[in-house]
Amino acid sequence: MAADKQKVGSEKVRGHRAPEKTGQAKPEWADGLRALYDSIVDEPLPDSFKDLLERLDDPSLNGSS
């Protein structure tokens, strides 16, 4: 997961795929879009998710009938 997260601003080592073939240059804000996404990916996980992950092991969630 860390491998596909390049730091914004280093043009040479972008984790992105090759630029699309539409001929347009990458717009200025393209790094910003990636930064938006990465800033959320890097956020600590709220406790609600940890709670949910714990609940997943509860057999009652797994379709006991």
Place this chain on the structure above:
Amino acid sequence: MIPGNKRGPSETANFKRELTAVIPHLRAFARGLCGRPDMADDLVQEALLKAWAAQDRFEPGTSIRAWTFVILRNAYLTDMRRNRFRGEYDETVAERILVAPAGQEEPIHLADLHRALQTLPPERREALLLVGAGGFSYEEAAAICGCAVGTIKSRVGRARAALTAMLEDGSIPQRSMDDAEAHRAILQELDEAAARQEEPAAD
């Protein structure tokens, strides 16, 4: 309810580990889709439960990110149909949560970018999110959205052109969610998504 657990304990543990690892990506995609952090997280939780219940349909070794994005996307479209996200974008929240990238001379205000993104018709927004933010190839994005590669290319191209125009002019219009054309596109998407709802990871 579908029994979630036909595989062995170690496979279940592997699945859970992979699912856990993909949560930050689901949160990022969901926030881009619906614009609001609280609703985005609700959506991710919903998607996680669905993914857990459907884990037998996940093929180990394939991309769990792509697989869960399909589930998340379907959950989003379903909620959109119930009008849950319409007109509820909260700009002040976006201002608070977004941070500008370091080391740029004249950083584009990320809150502006986020807001501009939210004005795009949903199908173009998600295409741009998948390719431009999530780093998926056009082919992968097309598989996630269940449409042709050419359609994704066209959507990404239009989304990019619209964002560039908005950000260069500094004129970011209100959300287009009430726009008739955008709304029609949404409904069409919903119909297509509904047809696929039962098979989140087909192919």
